[in-house]
Amino acid sequence: MKVESKIMLGLGLFFGIIVAVYWFWGHDNTGSVMIFGGMLLGFLPGGYYWWWSRRMAARPEDDPEATQAQGAGVVGAFPATSIWPFTLAMGSFFVVLALVFGIWFLVPGLALVIWAAFGGVAESRRGGRV
């Protein structure tokens, strides 16, 4: 986890230096705010990974000497099929059409989005098809 955190923290640090140089040299609000956002996006996950990397033992994927047997067990839950992503995307499609052709498209759009949200959560609680 240490390498992962260093990548993100390194990017955050680089953007921090760049935003300082850019701001004091160019006084441009727009660009400075955007690079500042980039800096946060480096530090936020990077700090989280760093916090964890100091509190957990090296994972098998971080251990250069790990054997495949060390990775045995449940890796994660991988649902094999689910209709909800398609339903959610169809809902989003209708919501976007509402932006163009008329507010009434929001009716099927939001209905599908809400249905998919509930359906997807319920599927996760059941465990889904694995």
Added chain:
Amino acid sequence: MTEVLDRPLLTPDHSPHEEHGPSGLLKWLTTTDHKIIGLSYTVTSVVMLVIGGALAEMIRFQLTTPNGTLVSLAQYNELFTMHGSVMIYLFAGPFAFGALANIMVPIQIGAPDMAFPRLNALSYWLYLMGSITMLSGFFTAGGAANFGWVAYAPLSNSTYTPGAGADLWIGGLLLTGFSAIFTGVNLVATIFYLRAPGMTMFRMPIFTWNMLVTAILILLAFPVLTAGLIMLYCDRHFGTHIFSVAGGGVPVLWQHIFWFWGHPEVYILALPFFGMVTEILAVFSRKPVFGYKGMVFATLSIGALSLGVWAHHMFTTGVVLLPFFSIMSLLIAVPTGIKIFNWIGTIWRGQIWFSTAMLMAIGFVITFLIGGLTGVYLASPPLDFFTHDTYFVVAHFHSVVMALVLGGMGALYYWGPKITGYLLNEAIGKIQFWFLFLGIQVFTIPMYMLGLDGMPRRMAVYPHDPQWQTLNDISTVGAVMIGLSTAIFVVNIVVSWKKYPAGDNPWDGQTLEWFTTSPPPHHNFYRLPQIRSERPTWDYNHPEHRSIGHTTPEPPRESERTSS
């Protein structure tokens, strides 16, 4: 023999290769398998390539004569807008991070699937719906969007560009933008959390490294575009004046927001193809990647620098800090140069196998070098003032993106057998390569000359100048050759359909994807080798030539101890 152990990938009551669930259309609609989603991405994005290519051919045919009459002036605006939009938003990005990364990254790191399979499916469906939304502009009364693929304000406001086509463009881009963001999240989580035991970060294949940096760039850049699009929509419909001088807004703000996404986007498009080509060059030279860590740090440097170069697209606005953006842009040439040096180092004194994939990869390096070097000129403000908005810029980025097409085609020849289980015909592939490679040069080099001679881009008609017409005609011949190469590719798929079984490892590959079956089973692996270098499959197949340098020595095995 290296020790190989089965690795249970699922809960114990489910076999890893047990297939169940719906079939047919419902299977496609409901699948969360990264390989099927990736294949859907591949097919959809190649269809987008064909559509974008058809629009390009129409543009080129319009320009064969100074007063071309193939399309009207208004239709020409739609053509170049939608050509750029389809190629950038709907083909190049989704092909790289939706299609090939989706399929290959989990397999290359020994993962059973992407970290969030349902989010992955949602990405694909949003991409498909976004593509349909954007393209449906052609069927509206006012036609498709026609303000250029960059949608500069104030041209893109509701006064200058009324109609549904522009709104469909914005809506389509919102959907595909969210699709990209979700894929970025998925790739980072997969690479950080689902690697196989022993697959440390510095043993990941270069393609996976490049996809990690690409995914981080997606997360940095795409939300900015999404925010900008919402602002643009509000300006068009809700009476805000964010980009309008009349209401106290700033038109150039759109350019800042657009290019803050747009330049990282160039690397979001390019880095995956750098990764593909690195893999191909190493495998077909029978060598490890030269300067592995140098390649990784070059990729990270390109990713980091790419966030500070956006305003080199805006030098002529007169309101940007020229030296800062020029220095940052020129700096990117350093890690890119390292990459080209390492690519040459990888094939240097290798046992080169000139397969179609290898030819495409070498063609990529040459074409990308042309596009990259002309990019260095454009990073210099005095030269950029001279060539801004001319065909020189068009030629520069077409050298770059057509290099990516070469790399992508190479990747289809290289990884296609892993995905489908069947090889493509090599002889037809080589014919395709020469049409494509020569076509690209015949297509772009006259455009460089036109640009230096002052021909502006986005013109449907141009002054009667015999030299301009000749150069345009030559460029059109190149475009036709590129079109023919795509047709040859389709012919190759038809001719080779299930004809040449590939086997698991047809190229004597080095990375983990060549260890599993072709096509890989549900959840990818029946077994995994011990991972002790960045070339686990090579180490397994060639114990006498194990990777050195990044390898942790193993204790001698029982058989070796007894024999010595």
